[in-house]
Amino acid sequence: MAKAPTVEDVAAHAGVSRQTVSNVLNTPEVVRPATKERVLEAIDALGYRRHAAARRLRLRRSSTIGIRLDPYVGGISGVVLDRFVHAITEHASERGMRMLVYAARDTDEELARLSELWEGSEIDAAIITGTFRDDPRVGHLDAEGLPFVSFGRPWGEDDIADPRHLWVDVDGAAGTRAATQYALGAGDHVTFFGWPEGSGTGDDRERGWQETIRGAGARGGRLTADDSVPRARVAMEVALAAGLETDALVCASDSLAVGALLALADARRVLPVIGFDNTPTAEALGFSSVEQRPEDVATAVLELLMGPTGDVVAPRRLEAGSAHALITPELVVR
Template identity: 45%
Template sequence: MAEKVTIATVARHAQVSRQTVSNVLNAPHIVREETRRRVQEAISALGYRANQAARQMRTGRSRLIAVRIEPTRDGINGSVLDRFLHGLTETADAAGYRVLLYTARDDDQEIATYDDLLGAYDLDAFVLTGTKHGDPRTAWLAEREVPFVTFGRPWDALDGHPWVDVDGAAGTAQATRHLLDAGHHRIAFLGWPTGSGVGDDRCAGWRTTMTAAGHDVAGLRRESEDGIAEGERVLRDLLAHDAPPTAVVCASDSLALGALQAVRDAAAPVAVVGFDDTPVAAAVGLSSVSQPLAAAAARCVDLLTTLLDGQPTDQQVLLTPTLVLRHTA
């Protein structure tokens, strides 16, 4: 039997990406003329049944995926999910899917909205963000066999469903190592209250790196709700103690901006690293851990299209962030 001709075969033959082949099939007007011709020649030469595939894609599918948009909060950390949404819409468009937005105040309302949306629009799939311990949303969708991926790990059982996440612990570990290399050893961590998956993960990277380097972390971890004022208050308190830290790794840019206010009045300079590399970090020269949000969005779309093509997957994608160094560390 001849090898099955897939989009991947066509892509290899035409020396383009799978995405480009998908574009030629679904949105030919966005592909350059010369590339389009090369892909179409490959399709003819290989006998790829593009029409049938296209027909299948057009039947029985709404080609709609739904994503929740969060209320605007302080406008600093919210930009992370906005950037993810931009990336998701762009990759989904290229793969022939559209993104439908919804809002919800809490988990119960979000689940009620799933029900509404599935009834009203025959959605293909959901992309969930903000996963947490004991997440009732994924349980609801899984029970009804609605395809979904999450941007964020299922914190209770990592093999529960397909997900894409960024390795927060790797990010704070990088930041801590950078500070250790620069000669710091009293490095504090400013984080959120214990119990959130994301927050505990970011704390763990700092803690394990400090411990592995033989440094005591006792008294160096402080927690508060997220926010600039909160970060300032908590770090001022920490700096007022004996043997204050000479550097601080923060769970967010908001906390880090507050920390920057606090260190202005410190007796000795204190290095500060934030998390999320928001536009504000870039503007004020704050060193910060940067999440690969466009890549995360693209991998979510990849997993979804695999699922929707009927291929079972519970693939997990953990992406590594990068430390962006500016003036503050």
């Protein structure tokens, strides 16, 4: 790996002293315009990035964004959040920011930890994940004045369209529309296998299936189970025993898809099954699934959070539509 350029490298390239480079970076008003221009050209030519510690001292900021590391619960679909955390860490580093990953067992503990980090000037902003209807974190962070952006819509009556609340989400309805359209190639009866009602994310994914079924004049039934392979398997076994007739299955997650496939295998039935999350399990077992593109989510999160200046800014009111980003997922057919 090539060695990163240093201040000394910039100084040598520009033909100035190390102190002059430091002045250009920290007190540019004391440097003659021609000299400053020469140093800036050297910085661009070498691809020099100011050391994060120096930047933090100059700005009196931590240059750090906090994000919760969710408790490990096993299963299949958690890999999407893992990919997001890796991506946000890499992209934040490219912008001269650091990620502080902290643990919390529940929402109350998460809010207490965020308050502690914010009051101690250890973070400049936060990213929250796993949003749900009437999420209490939204109002709490508003009151604290802590800049934040959520991966997932707040799903509340008052905040989903409020431009003060920055969020990036995956367009779940678009994903299931694509999955259902593909499934209709197997026949005009497509069943949706989702989560119990009340989940913002789950209801959004079901909406895409419903709209596509209605638009095509097709038929469709609905199965539900909590997001676990064993429970999905049992729910599918019960449906098959009751005489389920369908041409294909569109699922709200890969966990539900795997449970359905296991039950179908036991019953010696073959149906097209489409998952959601495009986990390594979907690739290994060879079933189609909707890719959420968490790397694109990470990029959009930082663009909203850091604004046009390249620094995290205080909570601000933006125009409706500019405070939110919906990432269109992609159906991966296997």
